[in-house]
Amino acid sequence: MVFDYIDGAAGEELTARRNRAAFQHVLLKPEVLVDVSTRSSRTRLFGQDVAMPLVIGPTGLNGAAWGHGDLCIARVAARANIPFVMSTAATVGMREMDAAAGRLRWFQLYMLKDRGLATEFLKQIASYRFDVLQLTVDTAVGGRRNRDIRNGFTLPFRWTMANLVDAARHARWALQMARHGVPTLKVFADLLGGAAQGSTISDVMQQQISASFSWSDIQWLREQWDGKLVLKGLTTPTHARLAREVGADGAVVSNHGGRQLDGAGSTIEMLPAFRESAHDMTVLIDSGFRTGVDIAKAIALGADGVQLGRATLYGLAAKGEPGVARALEILGHEFDLAIALCGARTVEEMRGRYTISESRHLSEL
Numbered sequence: 455m456v457f458d459y460i461d462g463a464a465g466e467e468l469t470a471r472r473n474r475a476a477f478q479h480v481l482l483k484p485e486v487l488v489d490v491s492t493r494s495s496r497t498r499l500f501g502q503d504v505a506m507p508l509v510i511g512p513t514g515l516n517g518a519a520w521g522h523g524d525l526c527i528a529r530v531a532a533r534a535n536i537p538f539v540m541s542t543a544a545t546v547g548m549r550e551m552d553a554a555a556g557r558l559r560w561f562q563l564y565m566l567k568d569r570g571l572a573t574e575f576l577k578q579i580a581s582y583r584f585d586v587l588q589l590t591v592d593t594a595v596g597g598r599r600n601r602d603i604r605n606g607f608t609l610p611f612r613w614t615m616a617n618l619v620d621a622a623r624h625a626r627w628a629l630q631m632a633r634h635g636v637p638t639l640k641v642f643a644d645l646l647g648g649a650a651q652g653s654t655i656s657d658v659m660q661q662q663i664s665a666s667f668s669w670s671d672i673q674w675l676r677e678q679w680d681g682k683l684v685l686k687g688l689t690t691p692t693h694a695r696l697a698r699e700v701g702a703d704g705a706v707v708s709n710h711g712g713r714q715l716d717g718a719g720s721t722i723e724m725l726p727a728f729r730e731s732a733h734d735m736t737v738l739i740d741s742g743f744r745t746g747v748d749i750a751k752a753i754a755l756g757a758d759g760v761q762l763g764r765a766t767l768y769g770l771a772a773k774g775e776p777g778v779a780r781a782l783e784i785l786g787h788e789f790d791l792a793i794a795l796c797g798a799r800t801v802e803e804m805r806g807r808y809t810i811s812e813s814r815h816l817s818e819l
């Protein structure tokens with residue numbers, strides 16, 4: 455059930471599959487006889503030096519994959535010198551995260567229905583020195599994730615016969631849960647003063663998240679938050695223009711890994727037009743990134759950086775902290791090789807080193 459929670463997506467999972475398939479139509483341009491003996495993957499995001507154009511994006515309920523999963527990811531990100539975005543749906547509190555997090559502290563916000571509580575929340579986030587805030591905007595309503603419904607993946611866990619058999623067949627995982635306790639939405643619980651419960655994870659979120667928050671309300675958020683403000687879940691050129699108009703510093707081109715609107719296009723196919731409308735706004739992208747070559751393609755198409763969702767979660771679920779580190783190591787190595795073979799010595803030199811497959815134009819995908 456935990457694998458399905460991570461791996462699954464909304465509806466028929468068409469968008470999740472398209473996120474992967476679309477990469478086939480972006481081709482990198484190899485370059486030869488260029489001196490690439492000295493090169494670097496370093497770049498800057500929101501004025502911060504980072505080791506690679508890579509961010510570990512926000513994912514909720516990380517404690518279900520590994521005991522204190524959020525802390526494992528935060529420690530690896532700190533050592534690798536890349537940002538980690540703590541989720542509003544984290545299974546550890548901000549105080550615990552404070553001890554594990556490094557210099558690059560980003561936070562993902564789900565806009566709460568209660569503005570008073572939201573203001574209080576923003577103050578707490580700032581007090582823990584998170585300086586980049588990603589407001590997730592593609593979750594006005596929760597996606598229908600059939601695998602979670604089928605598995606009875608609920609909060610708190612319901613010990614159905616099928617789930618007991620599942621746990622018994624995964625003894626290491628069951629032991630972890632026994633040691634660390636069944637994960638709860640700790641950030642929510644701290645804020646609301648009680649455990650958040652519901653029939654599925656998306657139901658829990660729905661009870662608290664505002665479905666009415668709209669473009670005109672972003673001004674309010676802008677006034678409450680002094681740090682960098684990023685809108686996560688934008689896809690179209692109009693979104694990019696509106697984001698600039700409301701004073702956002704950046705955007706994450708994202709379809710939530712196909713977990714929200716099944717039937718939406720892939721993000722990599724949306725990127726060129728989005729980049730053009732975004733002008734000097736920082737543009738990050740996620741959804742479907744699994745290899746360093748995927749990352750190189752996004753950089754070639756103009757993204758400033760790539761956010762990871764499942765790629766690092768698979769590592770976390772397989773082996774905890776070393777698993778996350780190994781996932782990053784593989785991605786970093788693949789990215790370095792890809793840019794070198796494209797004749798690029800820096801992230802900047804990688805720009806434009808792509809062609810779109812002749813058989814399918816990206817916009818016709």
Ligand SMILES: Cc1cc2nc3c(=O)[nH]c(=O)nc-3n(C[C@H](O)[C@H](O)[C@H](O)COP(=O)(O)O)c2cc1C
Nearest residue numbers: 460511512513514541543590710711741742763764
């Ligand atoms: C298990 C899981 C939990 C997620 N939880 C959150 C969340 O709490 N907040 C959020 O903004 N996005 C969340 N996302 C979406 C990711 O931030 C990201 O947009 C998505 O995973 C990217 O697609 P990928 O997994 O194919 O890389 C979650 C994704 C997964 C797989």
